[in-house]
Amino acid sequence: MKCVILDDEPFAHQVLEHYINQLPRLQLVAGFRNSVQAYEYLNNHKVDLLFLDIEMPLINGINFLSALTHKPNTIFTTAYKEYAFEGFELGVVDYLLKPFSYERFVKAIDKISQTIDVSVPVTHMLVIKEKDSLLNIRQQDIIYIEGCKDYIKIITSDRQFIIYHTLKGILQRLNSDVFLQTHRSYIVNKAHIARITQEKLIMLNETVIPIGQSYRQAFFKGINKV
Secondary structure (H helix, E strand, C coil): CEEEEECCCHHHHHHHHHHHHCCCCCEEEEEECCHHHHHHHHCCCCCCEEEECCCCCCCCHHHHHHHCCCCCEEEEEECCHHHHHHHHHHCCCEEEECCCCHHHHHHHHHHHHCCCCCCCCCCCEEEEEECCEEEEEEHHHEEEEEEECCEEEEEECCCEEEEECCHHHHHCCCCCCCEEEEECCEEEEHHHEEEECCCEEEECCCCEEECCHHHHHHHHHHHCCC
């Protein structure tokens, strides 16, 4: 999801940028402390999500959102409780009261993820042999792949495939912009990652995937690649 921040407080930008960078499904494309510049940008660029402060100089967030020609999904980020009703009337997705935790931030993003297709566009198919037939698997449906000696397990949103193959060999057949190796035994689809720490990933299906030390640098470089 392409995100924009409009907040006149530098510290608020730092917090949001840090939180956004922890979620691969989010991409920060612009940040503004000036509502005039933000208004011009949003009326000329399509974005999926706006993090919007309310109490700002020149124009407050309520009036700003009301004036937009094309309103993106919006999350209010404010220190003031009294604007919740106005936010509800404007159809904002959530109302984050400062200071808010990372866990509360993720809950707000999860609300939007239920209504927006956040998958990385992939047109590639993966052909695998299952028994005496060949199957086409859409690569965007693959959540992760696990290596098990001479076999691999391909986990999709609705089923699991076990085939005779090497992890290294299957990686060469996958879209390198989407699939990253995190460990000697795991390849993940970055569109299906929910959270990242230095040591592990939590996938959208709640599977925990380790990040091996020797793969960490390449993984984090790949996760930030647009």
